[in-house]
Amino acid sequence: MKNTPKTLALLGEDAARFIAKDKKMFIDGAWCPAAGGSVIEVEDPATGQMFDRVPRGLAADVDLAVAAARAAFDEGPWGQMSPAERGKLVWKLGDLVEAHADELAQLEALDNGKPVTDARIGDVAFSYELLRYMAGWSTKITGQTIPLSAEAPFHAYTLREAVGVCGQIVPWNFSFMMAVWKVAPALAAGCTIVLKPAEQTPLTALRFAELVEEAGFPKGVFNVVTGYGHEAGAALAAHPDVDKIAFTGSTEVGRKILDAAQGNLKKVSLELGGKSPMIVFPDADPDVAIPAIGYGIFYNMGQTCTAGTRLYIHKDIAPVILEGLKTFAENMTVGVGLDPATQIGPLVSKEQFDKVLGYIEAGLADGATLLCGGTQVGEEGYFIAPTILTETKPHMSVVCEEIFGPVLSVATFDDDGFEEIVKEANASVYGLAGSVFTRDISRAHQVARKLKAGTIGINTHHVIDPALPFGGFKQSGWGREQGYEAILLYTEVKSVGVAL
Ligand code: ADP
Secondary structure, eight states: OOOOOGGGGGSOHHHHHHHHSOOOEEETTEEEOOTTOOEEEEEETTTTEEEEEEEOOOHHHHHHHHHHHHHHHHTSGGGGSOHHHHHHHHHHHHHHHHHTHHHHHHHHHHHHOOOHHHIIIIIIHHHHHHHHHHHHHGGGOOOOEEOOOOSSOEEEEEEEEEOOEEEEEOOSTTHHHHHHHHHHHHHHHTOEEEEEOOTTOOHHHHHHHHHHHHHTOOTTSEEEOOOOIIIIIHHHHHOTTOSEEEEESOHHHHHHHHHHHTTTTOEEEEEOOOOEEEEEOTTSOHHHHHHHHHHHHHGGGGOOTTOEEEEEEETTTHHHHHHHHHHHHHTSOBOOTTSTTOSBOOOSOHHHHHHHHHHHHHHHHTTOEEEEOOSBOSSSSOOBOOEEEESOOTTSHHHHSOOOSSEEEEEEEOOSSSHHHHHHHHOSSEESEEEEEOSOHHHHHHHHHHSOSSEEEESOSOOOOTTSOBOOEETTEESOBSHHHHHHHTEEEEEEEEEO
C-alpha cells in the first residue's frame, strides 16, 4: 500500500489518477519494472511522507534503454522521417503538454514541493513553448556551401547531422522543465534519448513519457530510466554506446560525468552550479529592483541555478532596498506547493533542508547579521522562511558556496565607479548569471559586458526564453541550451568535398 499524505487531497482528478497507477519505466515503447525488481520511494516534501514508488533502474536497465535508442537511431523509421514529419511530432508533443498542463503542474508541485502556480505558468508553460520553438528548428537545420582555396575545382559543403543516442540526466529543482530543455532540441535534431530524472522527483518524466507515446513517436526514440545517480546515472554517463551526455546538476557531479564520459569520448554538455551576483547602483528604481531581487533569490525557494544569491548594494540606496526586501520576504505566502496561493513551498528533501539551515548557521557564526527568516516554518515538512543575511564578507561560506535555498547574502559598497564591485561580483568559480540595477544605460551595458556570466539581467534577474541561449561561464558549465545553440549541441558537422 502506498501512504497517502494529506496533500494528495489537493490533486485534481487527472493527477490523482496518475499517482494511483503503478509506476513503470518506458523502454523501447513498452512499460517495464526495473530488471532487479526494486523500487525507490517518492516523498512529499510538504509532509515528509512517502506516497509513491518508482522502479530503481540499474545498469542492466540502462543497457536495455540504450540498445533501444541505438536501434531506433540506426535502423528505425525515425532516421528516415523527413524533418517536417519530425517537427510535426515535436509540435504535437507540445500541444499534449499544454493540454495536460494543470495535471503536470500539480504532479511537479507535489513531487518537488514547488508552488503549483509557478509550476503552471513557469515550468510547464515554458516547456510547451520550448517544444514548439524547437519543432520549428526541425526543418531549418542546414549546412553550408563552402568555397575552397584548392587549385583543382571542388564543390564542398557541410551537412549538419543528429549526434546520435543521447543520455540526458536532469536534477530535481525543475525536473520537468529541465527534461524538456534537453529532450526538445534532441528530438528536433533527430537524436534518440535515454532520460534519467532525479531520484527525488521522477514523476513528471514518467507522465511525459506517456505523452510521448500518445504523440506517436516511433518506439525507442525516447526512453526513461528512473533510478539513483550513482547507479542508473553513472551507468548512462559511462555507457559506450551513448554518443552524447547532457547533464544539469551540481558541479561536483558534473565532474563525475566528465570522468565517466571519457571512456568513449562522448560529447558532453553541462549546466552546473551558480552563485549569481545582483548589483544595485544608487540611481536604481527601488520599485523595480525590490521585486526583481526578491524573485531573483526566492523563486523556487532559491533552488534555482541562476538564483541571485549575492546582493551588492550601494550604501546610499541600501536602507530603502533592504527595508523593501525585508517586507517582500516576510509577506511571501509559505505553504504546501499544491495550494495555488503558495509562493514559498518546502525544500525538496530533508537533506536539502539540513544543508540550507547549516549554511544559515555558518553565516551567522561567521558574523553575518540576520535581517529576516533564518528558521524552519511549521513543524512538518521542509519549509524554511525566506532569509536575508546582511554584512556578509567575501570569505564566508554563504558568499562563496552554492546554497540552493532561500538565502540571500548582502554586502554594501561605497565606490561610485563600478570596476571594484564588478571585480568582487566576478570573484566566484561560477559564472551562470548576474544582474545590474541602474537607470544609467551606459553603466548598465558596461557592467553587462564586464560580468563573467552566461546570462545578464538589466533591471531584472531571471532571464530565460526558448530562443535565448542559456548556460555558464567558468565552472557553471559547458555549452548553451535554448535557441539555435541547443540544436548545435545535438548535431555534428560533416564536410563533403566533390572533385569536379
Ligand atoms: P543536486 O545536487 O541538485 O541534487 P546532483 O548533481 O546530485 O544534483 O544530481 C543531478 C542529477 O544527477 C540527478 O538525476 C542525479 O541522480 C544524477 N547523478 C548524481 N550522481 C551521479 C553520478 N555519479 N553519475 C551520473 N548521474 C548522477
